[in-house]
């Protein structure tokens with residue numbers, strides 16, 4: 001099946017979904033056959049397939065890989081070699097995913113027809129929503145979408161995030177003007193790469209249309225909360241602009257100015273007064289329903305690491321606005337949709353669309369334990385399960401094969417099967433393999449954290465102080481959220497409190513400088529992660545932490561200090577022993 005045939009919209013898209021989920025095995029086999037027929041003679045596949053295009057040869061001989069195995073091919077293509085190293089289709093762009101490898105962002109090959117596949121998935125969302133929420137055609141959506149600056153490979157291929165690629169494509173720009181696509185944000189404001197100006201104009205446009213807005217959202221919950229925070233800081237300016245009919249002079253982007261001048265045609269003091277009286281209220285609990293009185297729901301990813309934002313979103317929505325999580329996607333491949341979008345966020349399950357790519361699954365132990373390490377990939381290959389044959393209740397790591405040149409590639413997500421829609425399995429997103437800390441698109445593993453702390457703790461040595469234990473958490477009570485490290489330090493000469501502030505601030509900096517590219521980009525460029533904090537705890541705190549875990553049934557023999565803490569009681573304990581708190585005084589270095 002070719003991606004170009006996936007040009008369905010509205011009810012047609014639902015029919016196609018119905019059809020493909022009824023014969024998952026057949027559709028998947030067709031996809032794999034097609035991929036092998038087209039790409040079997042690429043340098044990458046041919047080294048294993050040796051001229052065969054048989055499914056059984058593929059299953060027997062093609063290894064399960066992570067990025068490091070495909071990276072050399074991707075780099076050769078980025079440096080000018082032909083796409084046919086990995087795919088028979090011309091690679092049109094490299095998508096930078098939020099994952100990193102050896103400190104750099106991962107580049108994912110993408111071909112023209114991938115945009116058709118992504119558009120097919122987007123086209124499913126509205127018909128699905130219409131089944132549950134009536135009247136969405138009668139108004140607009142205030143969706144805050146952002147475009148990033150792109151660069152290019154030495155061979156001239158664009159390098160950009162998948163969403164930037166989509167917003168710049170004709171699929172988005174020339175989308176049919178039907179109600180699904182009535183956004184409050186003019187396209188020029190979405191396409192503006194200055195995130196402050198883009199945010200300013202999109203929120204202003206949303207306020208101007210406040211009485212027509214039926215849906216609110218952003219791709220990820222973290223971005224939506226940043227917008228609310230921006231609104232808190234800028235509502236006075238928004239009211240001034242609406243009252244005077246003139247756009248704030250800090251907006252200098254020409255596209256934004258032109259688009260906004262159409263919306264700010266004449267002064268509207270009545271609207272400005274309404275917004276002002278709402279924003280002036282002491283508590284912002286339920287502010288979203290007041291500013292956008294006809295809004296029916298908030299759409300954003302609130303599963304996985306984004307679940308940490310649910311309480312704050314509920315505060316601003318005052319429980320009146322359901323949180324709707326519609327899709328599961330990645331730069332490698334768009335994956336699935338939520339067919340029960342009004343369900344509780346904890347019950348969200350994504351139905352994997354069998355025509356997006358070829359999917360296999362590495363079985364994992366209960367609750368996702370016994371994750372397969374890179375060394376165990378030979379073992380993983382022998383155990384892979386097809387999409388149609390996963391079992392309810394079991395945990396798996398997803399593996400994809402795409403037309404664009406990824407073969408048996410581990411995206412890094414752990415999923416649990418919750419049921420089936422027709423014959424297509426539905427999955428709960430459990431976690432990202434090995435990720436312990438994440439605020440926005442950053443993903444920090446236990447190993448990354450350990451490496452950074454090992455670097456930073458050296459700065460204590462000249463003071464004869466020693467880091468004896470550490471753990472971490474994310475603090476999302478601030479917007480943007482930030483990483484918090486709990487450090488227990490012993491010092492032979494100094495009283496802890498005498499360790500000078502600058503030493504611990506330097507430690508915060510050193511940790512941040514050693515964290516990966518995406519973390520530093522989020523901190524410095526996107527401002528979607530706040531300065532890292534070290535909370536120094538009293539001596540003996542980590543022993544009390546161990547006692548706490550053991551009192552909750554943990555085994556003393558097997559106890560290891562958890563490197564990231566989520567339990568409220570453990571966090572309460574740590575926070576009650578804090579004797580000093582220090583933040584990074586400046587941004588880490590980040591070079592595009």
Ligand code: AMP
Pocket residue numbers: 096097098099162301302303304305325327328329330331332411412413429432441
């Ligand atoms: P990227 O490669 O930067 O596009 O990020 C894709 C990753 O984001 C996925 O592999 C998941 O780990 C995460 N992700 C995407 N959609 C969802 C979702 N609906 N729920 C939880 N995590 C998601």
